[in-house]
Amino acid sequence: MLTGIPASSGAAIGPFFLLNTDIPVADAQQSQLSTEQETQSLTAAIARVGADLDARAARTTGELHEILIAMAEIATDPAIAEEAEAFIAGGRTASYAMVKATEVFQELLTASGGYLAERVSDVANIRDRVLCEIAGISYPEIPHFDVPTVLIAQDLSPADTADLETDKVLAIVTAGGGPTSHTAIIARSNGIAAIVACPGVVQAAIASPNATVAVDATTGDVVFNPDSTVKSAIENKIEKIKARKSRTVSRSKDGYITTDNVVVPIYANIGRIEDTVAAVTAGADGVGLLRTELLYLDRSDAPTLQEQTAIYTELFTPFNNQKVIIRTLDAGADKPMAFISFDNEPNPALGVRGYRTINKHENLLRTQLQAIAAAAKATKAEVWVMAPMITLPEEAKNFVAMAKEYGLEKAGVMIEVPAAVFLADEITKVCHFVSIGTNDLGQYLHAADRESAALAGFNDPWQPALLRAVHQIAQAGIKNNCPVGVCGEAASDPTLASVLVGMGVSSLSCSVATLTDVAQAITAHSSAQLNQAGKAAVGANTASQAKNAARNELVELANLGL
Numbered sequence: 001m002l003t004g005i006p007a008s009s010g011a012a013i014g015p016f017f018l019l020n021t022d023i024p025v026a027d028a029q030q031s032q033l034s035t036e037q038e039t040q041s042l043t044a045a046i047a048r049v050g051a052d053l054d055a056r057a058a059r060t061t062g063e064l065h066e067i068l069i070a071m072a073e074i075a076t077d078p079a080i081a082e083e084a085e086a087f088i089a090g091g092r093t094a095s096y097a098m099v100k101a102t103e104v105f106q107e108l109l110t111a112s113g114g115y116l117a118e119r120v121s122d123v124a125n126i127r128d129r130v131l132c133e134i135a136g137i138s139y140p141e142i143p144h145f146d147v148p149t150v151l152i153a154q155d156l157s158p159a160d161t162a163d164l165e166t167d168k169v170l171a172i173v174t175a176g177g178g179p180t181s182h183t184a185i186i187a188r189s190n191g192i193a194a195i196v197a198c199p200g201v202v203q204a205a206i207a208s209p210n211a212t213v214a215v216d217a218t219t220g221d222v223v224f225n226p227d228s229t230v231k232s233a234i235e236n237k238i239e240k241i242k243a244r245k246s247r248t249v250s251r252s253k254d255g256y257i258t259t260d261n262v263v264v265p266i267y268a269n270i271g272r273i274e275d276t277v278a279a280v281t282a283g284a285d286g287v288g289l290l291r292t293e294l295l296y297l298d299r300s301d302a303p304t305l306q307e308q309t310a311i312y313t314e315l316f317t318p319f320n321n322q323k324v325i326i327r328t329l330d331a332g333a334d335k336p337m338a339f340i341s342f343d344n345e346p347n348p349a350l351g352v353r354g355y356r357t358i359n360k361h362e363n364l365l366r367t368q369l370q371a372i373a374a375a376a377k378a379t380k381a382e383v384w385v386m387a388p389m390i391t392l393p394e395e396a397k398n399f400v401a402m403a404k405e406y407g408l409e410k411a412g413v414m415i416e417v418p419a420a421v422f423l424a425d426e427i428t429k430v431c432h433f434v435s436i437g438t439n440d441l442g443q444y445l446h447a448a449d450r451e452s453a454a455l456a457g458f459n460d461p462w463q464p465a466l467l468r469a470v471h472q473i474a475q476a477g478i479k480n481n482c483p484v485g486v487c488g489e490a491a492s493d494p495t496l497a498s499v500l501v502g503m504g505v506s507s508l509s510c511s512v513a514t515l516t517d518v519a520q521a522i523t524a525h526s527s528a529q530l531n532q533a534g535k536a537a538v539g540a541n542t543a544s545q546a547k548n549a550a551r552n553e554l555v556e557l558a559n560l561g562l
């Protein structure tokens with residue numbers, strides 16, 4: 001049995017196909033041809049790959065379409081060609097030059113961290129496609145499957161999945177990738193079970209070419225040649241998942257309802273116009289986190305008041321009489337923005353980011369608040385505004401006062417810095433609400449970069465320190481009558497989301513892809529069961545103990561195949 005990270009819920013059993021993307025890299029480093037010939041070969045290969053990616057983009061829609069357009073742009077970005085041409089000028093072959101230029105590019109992306117670091121695998125796939133073009137061989141594509149099949153790969157690029165026959169793919173298992181990788185995104189948007197970061201899966205597939213494979217994307221387990229016990233357990237789970245999909249959940253206009261009639265609003269996290277439709281379709285009670293910086297990552301100049309008003313209006317419009325919690329720009333660290341000047345910081349995650357950029361860019365914040373207020377007036381959404389990276393009650397107080405200047409009556413802050421946890425009592429006295437950012441709070445509590453695979457254990461949202469911090473904030477909120485939500489990824493895990501509510505959190509905001517599973521978990525239990533699970537988790541000493549203790553209380557999860 002192998003174990004990876006569940007990336008898209010579900011379970012499957014069946015034959016598998018191993019996608020072999022080992023590209024034969026030309027050994028020759030020194031060119032026997034002229035510089036012009038090598039350059040021409042490279043330029044032609046890049047142009048063909050760019051055109052092919054554009055064609056793939058044209059055949060797709062939604063998120064995949066956007067990703068492929070971005071990949072085509074990266075492929076034809078003159079920066080890569082120029083870097084490679086410098087190697088060719090030094091007498092290298094086009095293939096070797098492409099490999100080296102890609103390395104330079106990947107190092108830059110990795111050093112930038114966050115969203116840019118996630119582009120590293122896209123660049124690798126572009127390189128492989130260009131190498132195939134130069135060598136005159138065809139790139140190994142996913143074939144047509146006659147029967148539903150589990151797809152196994154080292155990693156999958158969005159370009160690999162453009163023509164995926166989703167009804168023929170039982171599940172996806174990759175050795176690489178992470179829960180936010182493209183494989184995960186694509187699997188979730190197509191409702192395909194997926195497990196990522198599963199070491200050894202490629203070797204196991206090579207060792208047992210004709211095996212049946214059982215995939216449990218709720219636990220992360222992958223079993224080659226399962227025995228009858230594993231087989232029947234998986235088949236049982238598949239049945240439960242099927243039944244869950246057709247189970248109706250109790251809901252009122254204010255939120256989802258536990259079995260003893262306690263209302264829990266479940267909002268969606270969004271960052272783009274396309275997400276609004278997906279959020280409404282998934283049954284979101286509104287938006288619990290609108291990440292505005294994602295709208296402007298590629299801008300070189302600051303968006304104007306008019307531009308901002310227009311896009312916020314468009315984003316609020318689908319949420320008639322529903323809440324939209326919009327966050328002011330969380331720029332800096334892994335989300336650098338060209339129109340905000342950052343000093344050369346040795347440690348950007350601990351530097352001037354989020355609300356702290358007010359020191360040099362107060363007008364930017366004011367313009368944003370003005371635009372949010374104008375958009376709120378123009379629509380029927382109930383707009384609340386919040387600031388990221390708040391450390392002190394003083395900052396929270398100033399932000400709430402500034403929002404009020406623009407007529408934004410409901411203002412709050414994110415709690416994602418450890419100091420703010422200890423000061424939660426004071427902060428919940430000066431805000432109209434707070435929202436816990438478990439992604440950053442986890443990384444800062446454990447002094448462990450949230451992007452680091454080597455430190456992933458510290459960033460496990462079940463870590464006792466994080467659970468106790470959330471509990472402390474929730475209790476401060478209850479005491480001071482200040483709603484406390486969670487909008488970090490912790491709220492997207494149905495089991496953990498149940499625990500958060502049990503600890504006193506009053507609303508959840510999760511990724512659109514997991515919202516229905518979270519709603520299923522909440523509505524299947526009573527508030528007493530959720531409270532017991534919260535208590536059990538807070539009392540645990542390790543992440544796995546916390547999860548097991550909570551699952552013992554949340555007895556309906558197994559019946560739902562969650």
Ligand code: PEP
Pocket residue numbers: 289291330416436437438439440441487488489
């Ligand atoms: C968080 O830190 O948990 C959060 C929701 O904010 P972001 O992931 O955008 O930093």
Ligand code: MG
Pocket residue numbers: 388416437439440
């Ligand atoms: Mg954050």
